[in-house]
Amino acid sequence: MSYWDKEKECMPREQLRELQLRRLKETVYRVYAFVPAYKAKMDQAGIRPEDIKCLEDLEKLPFTTKQDLRDNYPFGLFTLPMSEVVRIHSSSGTTGKPTVVGYSRKDLDTWSELMARALTSAGATRYSVIQNAYGYGLFTGGLGVHYGAEKIGASVIPSSGGNTKRQIMLMQDFGTTELTCTPSYVLFMYEIMQEMGIEPADLKLRAGIFGAEPWSENMRRDIENKLKIKAFDIYGLTEIIGPGVAIECGCRQGLHIAEDHFIAEIIDPQSGKVLDDGSTGEMVITTISKEALPLIRYRTRDLTAIDRNICDCGRTHARMKKVLGRSDDMVIIRGVNVFPSMVESVLLNIPGVEPHYLLIVERRGTLDQLEIQVEVSEKLFSDEVRKLEELGALIGKEMESALGINAKIRLVEPKSIQRSEGKAKRVIDRRNI
């Protein structure tokens, strides 16, 4: 086991809690003093900064949501003057105005430290050649990974997203040992490798650090088998800091949340009540070291569970489960919650099925219909109609038992579902509600 910062990553929990409380208090004082929107919310809830006396008091503070960031677009929630802000990132803004985040110099240092921990946790060292195929730009993935990789002294290939053939050429020629990108992109790379006649086993690629979208355990197995690498899950979100909020270690029994910088809670997304450790709910994160844009109880919309038992790797930081899905990606069909990751898991359990799929939700009359498009690979194909219909029926039956609703399975031609070089689009909702 190697650590980037053993003292912090393996800090005894009692000491960690003391550190968290001290930093939480400072953060609350600061937002109350410098951000009118926070002061207004806290005043409305009847809470003053001095009411935060122990970690449990965190529950008393109001939540912050994506809407708060939009309402204060672009810089309204910053606690520092722009002269102290050295970097701005932003979300893609696919669902309205983008959310904008700022970093002080110290915030960037923190972020680089977190990414250095994450990459080290996945086994990268100064001898690594890290190919960073996350998009560089406003998206936090590219630059976040980049600074962490430089920090550990690895050789970074800032290939950014896209141009897949060139990515593979670089991987081959430069001897890439670790790849960072979205899990859907690495599977697309694999398809192109096949077309180019390149055997993944002949590459030096050792591991991949994949994130920015939810992916299932079955998808991990699929990636590992195809690419002959170890696949690590990394978690983060733009609003909190970017990638590096949590990372898997070699045990891969959940992702360690950097608790010296963040406090994570799990809540019931409906009632907002804090749930016990181990229960699945929405993760809420409070940043406790950030300067430019501290966030109090930020609702991530990501559904997961937290385990605070000490991990075999020696790290004391709590572990979150692989994210089940973002509540924004969840589709509710006839009252049943469906996550793309559940569909993916079912598909990958059927031999020969490729993890390229698309969910289409439509409303016919008053009834919602779910169609799942699945690509027919050569392994699945038969020249007999009966066998293909049996395949469709089998997938349908497996879906029904896993999702609890019946779905129409449509077999489609290979590569007809759009491939993504960034975050994959898994759901098309055509209901106009």
Added chain:
Amino acid sequence: MAKQISVFLENKAGRLSHVTRVLGDAGINIRALSIADTSDFGILRLIVNDPGKAYRILKEADFTVSETEVVAVQVPDSPGGLATVLEQMAESGLNIEYLYAFLGTSEKDALVVFKVEDLAKACNTFEAKGIKFIDEKHLYEL
């Protein structure tokens, strides 16, 4: 015995024209074809003059393709000709998955392509019953 090329097609406008154009541009001649269709997809089955090349070309064009062993039987081109052959196959317990007719003919016989469950058994039966079937090489040249 012969090799049939089977192609998966989505039920979408232009798919069939696309596959036939790809074959045409590669100089592949279609000798026989049939389409099995459902509401969502179809399976195009082809006998062509160069199955190996057709398979490669279609795969390169990202189609899902497979090669299937079929047998082309010479059936007397007269009333009851097919019935007699089918009866003889039924008597021998041969299960037919599907069949379709050939575009060209060989002299005065019609040609029917059969996909059977047990190819070896079918060939033995044909030989025993005196049913003529065309070998691969001659079939592609017809």
